[in-house]
Amino acid sequence: MSSLGPLKASSLYFTPLPPSHVVQPGKETHGRYMLTIPWNRVSGWGQPKIAARQDLTFDPLAGVLQYAVTCFEGMKCYKTDKGDLRLFRPNKNFDRLKRSAARLGLPHDWDNDELLELFAKLVALEAPIVPDTDGSSLYLRPTLLETSEGFGIKEDAYAAEALLYVATTLNLGQGLYPSSDGEGKGIKLDACKEYIRAWPGGTGSYKLGANYGTVNIAKKPGYAMSLWLHGQEDFISEAGGMNVWIIKQAADGFLEFVTMGLENGIVLPGVTRESIIELITDHGEGKKDFPLDGMPKKVRVVQRDIPMSEIIESLADGTMKGMFGCGTGVVVVTVGGIQYQGKQHTIPSNPLIKLLRDTVTGIQRGKVDEGRGWSFKVPEWNVEGKEGQDEERVVV
Template identity: 80%
Template sequence: MTVTNGKGPRGASPIKASSLFFTPLPPTHVVPPGKESHGRYMLTIPWNRVSGWGQPKIGPRQDLSFDPLAGVLQYAVTCFEGMKCYKTDEGDIRLFRPNKNFDRLKRSASRLGLPCEWDNDELLELFAKLMALEKPLVPNTDGSNLYIRPTLLETSEGFGIKEDAYASEALLYVATSLNLGLGLYPSAEGLDTGIKLDACKEFIRAWPGGTGSYKLGANYGTVNVAKKPGYAMSLWLHGKEDFISEAGAMNVFIIKEAPDGFLEFTTMSLDNGIVLPGVTRESIIELLQDHASGKKDFPLEGIPKNIRIVERDISMPEIIQGLEDCTLKGMFGCGTGVVVVQVGEITYEGKTYTIPSNPIIKTIRDTITGIHRGKIDEGKSWSFKVPEWNPEGKDGESQEHVTAA
């Protein structure tokens, strides 16, 4: 059967949580040196272009192996997501809007010719079981988390020119690690000093019609060299006007006072495909729009009513003008890693500009982290409570070893 859409033939096996095969840690398990911050388990689900999704397996975290000419190694055919698991004061653990991440992973996978169809509920059940196993590792302090990295990659040979661009074999796996971002950004420690950005003109992260709006591995490794010592991250620019796009790997908001007195929260539009459609970005916009419209007050006090959300390009010269005429009232970045973090300084064309601090940023940050840890109910069911799972023996029937493909 010929496949032309990268989704697999009709009738191919879907992801089924009920077929999970679980291998517990051996009694002799010892954490390898240097791996103390990593989760103990991992989830793997192989995929084949003819048969579809294979049996999901949860077992001890281990290395993966691939053919030297695998697509992931030759052409960076891989995409991923960033998610976090939080522990509440009551001791249960939560995921934040996981279906948003699953949908974005599908979108990225489709762009690469990787499998992009599965039932989110089935995948969430598997995620929940993995998280339940790692519950003892999840910290319960503000700023702490168990970071989750779902990764999808081509394991089949991807060398040379093929008949079509779609993978023959792929692997979806999920590994975890403790406290991504803790100690690196003020948002992780409750400080308000702000981070320092370098407005980068030497390197370009993304461009219209490219892959900037997809969470592909190639978007990140190739731009890390742009980060200069002494700066938290690069502020990416594009176009002759020096429009800003993202800062490092996070979305950006500019707080400006409009001529009519309204406070505008301006962020880059998604229309040109340059910036990633962030889950935290979308959540902040929804909360602010509900507040501005009177539909529902912002969960924490401190946000004025005369606000509006603006999605458009904004340039560095406009930011500088806002500093000069005092209409620029603050700037912050947001994303899974940093949550919400204030921008304190920007270096642009050899000059450093100080961005004013704004208490609204802390209110937004505290709201999002409060939702993460079950302290705030936003009324939208964004916080998913992970059910308990204490497996007895093994689910499913298969060989005991977790394999890479």
């Protein structure tokens, strides 16, 4: 699928907040601005606009409403001690959004550099509200959805009209941040057998809106998230919306960081997951030292299925050395316990989980240089423009 008009940051229209702008009650933690970019099959990408956060309207038969034709990304903007704004590996999120969009028949042909320029301008406008404390951030939710009528079986799978927009909010996942700080801080998971999040050949590896609608209904009181299971062996996959790892002592003396592979399409290829794999693998293979001190040399990453029976057995024989989840929202969180088949299983804490969290957050905030250029510094954007509702074109 191709479009006539490319996505161009140079055509941005910016509308400053009017002097009369008032934050609506209940939305005090949301960003003030949003970015919108329309698309259609005839002319391609339309004009990007940054203006005050506002409601969206759709036709009652729009594909997003009738068939959940929507995908999204989770990204964060961090403020450093010097006041700089940082994004963590944004092109990874843009590539994953393209992959999800293609799965739904939505446009997926933009230039990442053009989109990043628009993102940078949006977050630069929100610089005054981006927090700078440890564990805090401005969360960005780029969302792509079908706005054209999607009722019934269409001639082909592709949308006629779509909208890409970015809204922001503060501190998603901050409440779970202390879970890696030490003994007894870990979150509790309920190993869920009543609901199935994803299956081989399905859409579990894509970040589709429909994949996350069952998360809350399945979660049981007293548990932070559901631990999703699949197959007759009760293999673990994700917990809530995050990738899951176990730390095991191998017979050859290596410490293994084990997580489910991507080959069967059940789990999301997380950006945090990929980053942890690269950091540990390069360290274990002697290619590049782990950014912070404390990671053993004899470590390796293993990607394979993990049945619940293995977790229970490794707890009994002492080879289980910890368990954690990772993702944009939570960064890295310790799993302290699992409920499975009516029994509670306590997972030992491991200081390496906090080391991972501190390393990733240090990179994200520009405090730790991992030598790979993962932290993108957002350029300042000081807009001198008239106040009011009239749109003003910004030459970039």
